[in-house]
Amino acid sequence: MKMSRALAGFLCAAVLGLAVTPWLAGEFYMDLMIRIMILGIFAMSLDLLVGYTGLISFGHAAFFGLSGYILAIVTPESGPITLWYALFMCLAGSAIAAAAIGWVSVRTSGVYFIMITLAFSQMFFYYFNGSVELGSSDGIFIFFRPDVTLGGFALIDLGDEYTFYYFVLASLVGSYLFLTMVLRSPFGKVIQGVRANEARTRALGFATQRYKLVSFIIAGTLAGFAGFLEATHTGFVSPAHLGWHESGMILIIVILGGIGTLYGPVMGAFVLVFLQDKFQEISDLWLLLMGFFVIAVVLFLPHGIAGLFARLTGARPADGTEVGDKGLAPTVPAKSREGADGGGTA
Amino acid sequence: MDLATFLIQVLNGVQYGFMLFLVASGLTLIFGVMGIINIAHGAFYMIGAYLAFWLTGVVGNLFLAIVLGIPLMVAIGYAVERLAITHLYHRDHLYQVLLTYGLILIFNEAQKLLWGTGFHGVRVPAILSGAVPLTDTLVYPHYRLFISVVCLGVAAGMYVAINRTKLGMMIRAGASNREMVEALGIDIGKVFAIVFSLGAALAGFSGMIGAPISSVYPGMGDQILIISFVVVVIGGIGSIKGAFVGAMLIGLADTFGQVLLPELSSMVVYALMAIILFWWPQGLFGRRV
Amino acid sequence: MTEPILRTDHLCKNFGAIFAVNSVSIGFAAGQVHAIIGPNGAGKTTLIDLLSGDTQPTSGGIYFKGRDVTRAPVDRVSRLGVGRSYQKTNIFPRFTCEQNCWLGAQSRLPNSMRFLRPASSYSQVRERTQRALELCRLDHRGQAIAGTLSYGEQRQLEIGMMLATGPELLLLDEPLAGMGNEEAADVIELLKELAKDHTLILIEHDMDAVFAVAEAMTVMVSGQVLASGTPEVIRNNAEVQDAYLGTGEDH
Structure with a gap:
């Protein structure tokens, strides 16, 4: 991943802008920005799968919502728990769930993978939807944000909105840097090979299923981290957080921003949340407008905002932003030519 | 569980399986022939159910409502294919999923606009409102038997149509080798439009005929879509035979799951899917895609 | 024997x-x-x-x-x-030639489940990649996008990727x-050298x-x-x- 100077400058400016937002904007916009940044982390985690590993998950919200439920379960009604314990439980729970779902799912590919991830996330949905002690379809409240203490000494107070804002901003920047590190590592090179041409990556000596599984677990855990932040932010979690509409929306955010760019999905979250806000102001039937918007994005903006950005600045899109349309797909690997010998150039 | 209860559960499972088959067969054919993953397929089921509710209110009879509703479903399917799906051929699955997801948002909102957010019942036609007595206390409704018989008829009709007619030949050829069909000079666009419209009609018909049992409510399409995905994945994408076997398995598993494992009933079908996929990653009758 | x-x-x-x-x-x-x-x-x-x-x-x-x-x-x-090249060119069309060979070379690390250091800091992988590019005579095209190469060059890259795995x-x-x-004569020379x-x-x-x-x-x-x-x-x-x-x- 090479980054142009213009892009690096833009990202630094964006972070700076986010850092000064609480001083310029009112409480309403601060709240909206927290939501956007959390969705940004969630969207980046999905981008690791869709944009870099080539795994189209339609069930990514499962980890987002599950983590929120774990926070609700471990937070007692009498008072807060420590951040470290809460975070550990949420991340470990998401990672285990991702490992279990991923273990079955990565054995398949293409359209099977889409359907299976969707089906498994719905399994979680129906479980929580039917669980009376967790509030069924109404969801459940979390009354206390975790304490950030070290050796009995309180470091920061997440209950303070300003502190929480910067905590989320630091999480966003940290997640971006973490994913950048992963993508630059040998592991990152392998998953990008998998996305471009899995059969060839295998033939070069990589047991690709293992790499896909690990990528799925990393993405699921990071989505769980976003879910932890969301539940901490709103103090509430419901089955809708892990329903397939949430999975669909986050996929839209990734495409809208520009897949395979990491920063694009964060921009996508920004645009979509503001748009949703506007649509809701205009009409009760805002989902209808959203439906048309989604179709327009698919038809007219397949490379997303980041692709537009790249085209306007005349840069060649990063190799991730181009999606393997069938016409451009790599040569069909030998495996799928079953039944044909192909023993000559006839 | 005594024999009569067991029999009732089997009949219920089979009847549910048949209705799932009507939805899933369209889904699997649309993928197999057209290479399109259509997330909005469940919406056709929902539209069918609402049409049955609305038309029954207008004409006063469910049968007549179904007769009127089917051409409407074909027309809706055709319009969707021409206006939206046609932009998706040769596009990545990702975009197919997203565009058809956009369609769901539109259909769901349109449904609320037209019919509101309440639950509606559809009355079983008087002629079928009776029941077969099984024991002194247990009966089995005529209408449920009727559904199974009609669906069996539709399934048999599909079998004949696909195996014995020219259109069926093109569909089969399309499902096994799309490039070849195009190379043979068959108007593939026409085949696609027909398959998609028929798929929509099948799903809509399932929604119509099931309306008196399931009742009619917002979001009913989402639920059937996801179960249909499970069916298609279990059976193997693109395989009608697989869709049939998968639908029966899921119909029975879901029905018996609710009786035997009530706490976990919502998870049973997914567990079954996971188990089957573990041994057959391509589904029971799947080919590589 | x-x-x-x-x-x-x-x-x-x-x-x-x-x-x-x-x-x-x-x-x-x-x-x-x-x-x-x-x-x-x-x-x-x-x-x-x-x-x-x-x-x-x-x-x-x-x-x-x-x-x-x-x-x-x-x-x-x-x-x-055992290295293998395909009859139908089977490369990563959107990667550069270097990236194509890089994956082959990297596959000889004991494993690639490594997340912290940038891949580019593994000097033995870089050397192996460079050697493969030289062998398939594409060292001057290292930064070219593989999909934009001529057909003959793509065939050379196909062989280069295989050689990067050190088979x-x-x-x-x-x-x-x-x-x-002409291209064929080049490849025959390469085959003789490899032999x-x-x-x-x-x-x-x-x-x-x-x-x-x-x-x-x-x-x-x-x-x-x-x-x-x-x-x-x-x-x-x-x-x-x-x-x-x-x-x-x-x-």
Whole structure:
């Protein structure tokens, strides 16, 4: 991943802008920005799968919502728990769930993978939807944000909105840097090979299923981290957080921003949340407008905002932003030519 | 569980399986022939159910409502294919999923606009409102038997149509080798439009005929879509035979799951899917895609 | 004769009722260039697919350096030291040439489940990549996007990716397919160079090329071995001439 100077400058400016937002904007916009940044982390985690590993998950919200439920379960009604314990439980729970779902799912590919991830996330949905002690379809409240203490000494107070804002901003920047590190590592090179041409990556000596599984677990855990932040932010979690509409929306955010760019999905979250806000102001039937918007994005903006950005600045899109349309797909690997010998150039 | 209860559960499972088959067969054919993953397929089921509710209110009879509703479903399917799906051929699955997801948002909102957010019942036609007595206390409704018989008829009709007619030949050829069909000079666009419209009609018909049992409510399409995905994945994408076997398995598993494992009933079908996929990653009758 | 480096034992692969490979037993001697020839549909590519682990056999056995690799998947076969190039160019079209070879080179790290250090800081991978690019004569094109290369260059890259994995034995499926005379001559030179310290198994339709490099030959027809031996023996085999060489020249 090479980054142009213009892009690096833009990202630094964006972070700076986010850092000064609480001083310029009112409480309403601060709240909206927290939501956007959390969705940004969630969207980046999905981008690791869709944009870099080539795994189209339609069930990514499962980890987002599950983590929120774990926070609700471990937070007692009498008072807060420590951040470290809460975070550990949420991340470990998401990672285990991702490992279990991923273990079955990565054995398949293409359209099977889409359907299976969707089906498994719905399994979680129906479980929580039917669980009376967790509030069924109404969801459940979390009354206390975790304490950030070290050796009995309180470091920061997440209950303070300003502190929480910067905590989320630091999480966003940290997640971006973490994913950048992963993508630059040998592991990152392998998953990008998998996305471009899995059969060839295998033939070069990589047991690709293992790499896909690990990528799925990393993405699921990071989505769980976003879910932890969301539940901490709103103090509430419901089955809708892990329903397939949430999975669909986050996929839209990734495409809208520009897949395979990491920063694009964060921009996508920004645009979509503001748009949703506007649509809701205009009409009760805002989902209808959203439906048309989604179709327009698919038809007219397949490379997303980041692709537009790249085209306007005349840069060649990063190799991730181009999606393997069938016409451009790599040569069909030998495996799928079953039944044909192909023993000559006839 | 005594024999009569067991029999009732089997009949219920089979009847549910048949209705799932009507939805899933369209889904699997649309993928197999057209290479399109259509997330909005469940919406056709929902539209069918609402049409049955609305038309029954207008004409006063469910049968007549179904007769009127089917051409409407074909027309809706055709319009969707021409206006939206046609932009998706040769596009990545990702975009197919997203565009058809956009369609769901539109259909769901349109449904609320037209019919509101309440639950509606559809009355079983008087002629079928009776029941077969099984024991002194247990009966089995005529209408449920009727559904199974009609669906069996539709399934048999599909079998004949696909195996014995020219259109069926093109569909089969399309499902096994799309490039070849195009190379043979068959108007593939026409085949696609027909398959998609028929798929929509099948799903809509399932929604119509099931309306008196399931009742009619917002979001009913989402639920059937996801179960249909499970069916298609279990059976193997693109395989009608697989869709049939998968639908029966899921119909029975879901029905018996609710009786035997009530706490976990919502998870049973997914567990079954996971188990089957573990041994057959391509589904029971799947080919590589 | 010493134990062959790669050996098949009554190897079969059928698709339904059709035997693409039917009871093939061949030993490939270490250090030799062994060409497999035969008409279209003879099962040559399927045989290579079986040897590389791209396809699993129906029955029979495959042994590499005495080790049973009959059921080994393609990634394991690769890690054991068997490289493979494809008949249809099978590269990463959106990566640069360097990135294409990089993955091959990186696959020889003990494992790639490494997350912290940038991949570019692994100097042994970089050197291996560079060496592969030089061998396939694309070192001046390292930063070019693979999909924009000429057809001949893509074929060279195909071989370069395989070489980056540092294989002992190379499986080459029609390395000259679709090449012009000049490009083909280049690749033949490359094959001769590789033959010095590798074992080569090669499918090729260009008979001049085959007789120029091969030290052993196997003729396949209808999934079966028709004849095996030195080029001299094959050239003079009446059966082979009837079945293939006579009609194959016009290919």
